[in-house]
Amino acid sequence: MNVEFFKHNVGNQEIKLVEKVLRSLFLTTGAYVDQFEESLASYLNAKYAVGLTSCTAALHLACIAAGVKPGDEVITTPMSFVATSNSIIMADGIPVFVDVEKDTGNIDANLIEKAVTRKTRAIMPVHLYGQMVDMKKIFAIAKKHKLVVIEDAAHALEAKRDGFRPGQKTSFACFSFYATKSIASGEGGAFVCDNKTIAKLIKKLRSHGITSELAQRVRTGLKTYDVDILGWKYNMDNIQAALLIPQVKKIEREWKAREGVAKIYRQAFKKIGIDMPREYKNSKHGRHIFPIWVSPEKRDKILEYINKHGVGAVINYPAIHLFSYYRKRFGYKEGMFPHTERIALSEISIPLYSKLADKEINYVIKVVSQAVKA
Numbered sequence: 612m613n614v615e616f617f618k619h620n621v622g623n624q625e626i627k628l629v630e631k632v633l634r635s636l637f638l639t640t641g642a643y644v645d646q647f648e649e650s651l652a653s654y655l656n657a658k659y660a661v662g663l664t665s666c667t668a669a670l671h672l673a674c675i676a677a678g679v680k681p682g683d684e685v686i687t688t689p690m691s692f693v694a695t696s697n698s699i700i701m702a703d704g705i706p707v708f709v710d711v712e713k714d715t716g717n718i719d720a721n722l723i724e725k726a727v728t729r730k731t732r733a734i735m736p737v738h739l740y741g742q743m744v745d746m747k748k749i750f751a752i753a754k755k756h757k758l759v760v761i762e763d764a765a766h767a768l769e770a771k772r773d774g775f776r777p778g779q780k781t782s783f784a785c786f787s788f789y790a791t792k793s794i795a796s797g798e799g800g801a802f803v804c805d806n807k808t809i810a811k812l813i814k815k816l817r818s819h820g821i822t823s824e825l826a827q828r829v830r831t832g833l834k835t836y837d838v839d840i841l842g843w844k845y846n847m848d849n850i851q852a853a854l855l856i857p858q859v860k861k862i863e864r865e866w867k868a869r870e871g872v873a874k875i876y877r878q879a880f881k882k883i884g885i886d887m888p889r890e891y892k893n894s895k896h897g898r899h900i901f902p903i904w905v906s907p908e909k910r911d912k913i914l915e916y917i918n919k920h921g922v923g924a925v926i927n928y929p930a931i932h933l934f935s936y937y938r939k940r941f942g943y944k945e946g947m948f949p950h951t952e953r954i955a956l957s958e959i960s961i962p963l964y965s966k967l968a969d970k971e972i973n974y975v976i977k978v979v980s981q982a983v984k985a
């Protein structure tokens with residue numbers, strides 16, 4: 612049997628809406644993007660969403676909106692996809708890593724305050740695999756030291772903890788619609804916040820800093836524009852938005868299906884003693900990735916066995932601070948963030964999506980069980 616690592620949820624509704632865009636005049640940022648932004652904000656119960664080309668773009672612009680200037684520090688986690696800390700460097704900031712909780716992989720909020728210096732401008736937590744970090748603690752530190760909170764919520768569209776969801780309160784939240792995310796447009800992202808001025812700034816920064824985008828000029832009859840700030844080219848287009856609009860309506864249904872799969876996996880793996888991240892109480896897990904933690908010495912062999920038996924499985928993530936660029940530029944070495952390093956060497960992500968059939972779920976469990984015993 613072959614079980615793919617991921618299958619997206621693009622169906623007839625999405626294809627029809629994309630066709631409508633393709634048969635229309637306006638392929639780039641326009642009414643479909645507006646509609647997507649409204650529906651995303653409404654789903655998240657947040658005030659503003661801005662459609663972008665990726666979560667990386669959202670994180671980069673969030674750093675700029677947070678006022679990160681050359682040499683400013685942003686506290687973040689080395690247990691993430693490299694986009695998280697790269698976005699800080701893209702804004703000329705310096706990523707300052709602190710280690711993660713050893714039993715969840717999320718940034719250890721108790722270590723953040725010790726890392727705050729006069730140069731710290733923001734905290735960038737990642738809701739790893741879909742579990743929200745301790746936002747209560749992080750908001751308290753941010754308030755005390757006047758820092759901006761930028762949530763990397765690429766895994767956490769559906770997540771909730773202690774009454775918080777990403778992008779509420781005073782934080783900026785960044786989402787990904789990359790090919791394997793719970794709603795996917797191939798590439799795509801969004802910035803979400805509750806501040807109108809910041810949302811307007813992000814809209815300007817996504818299109819070179821021009822004071823009005825084309826669709827707005829068409830609507831209002833404006834003939835020209837100014838550029839009063841340096842921006843980038845990160846605007847979501849109508850094709851991406853048309854792929855996403857129908858998917859927003861299915862977020863909860865798809866999440867429930869993944870939650871069901873995750874429950875079956877957790878029960879089965881607990882029985883045979885496979886280690887998995889602890890799950891918080893008072894929390895709704897976004898269920899983006901299903902990780903298992905195996906012995907670091909055996910991990911690569913186990914992964915190979917799983918793949919050889921037709922099950923898609925990958926590693927999420929290598930430790931960022933040990934990438935050669937990060938070692939060379941910032942002097943990071945082995946041993947600096949031991950929990951991150953252990954997770955990086957022991958993690959395997961297995962298939963988690965709504966289209967998994969019962970027999971596929973059972974096959975994944977069988978193969979993983981055999982792999983750890985082999």
Ligand SMILES: Cc1ncc(COP(=O)(O)O)c(C=O)c1O
Pocket residue numbers: 664665666667668691692694695737763765766786787788789799800
């Ligand atoms: C935690 C995390 N942050 C950021 C990103 C970057 O997202 P994008 O590919 O949309 O730029 C990803 C992508 O997979 C991610 O997993």
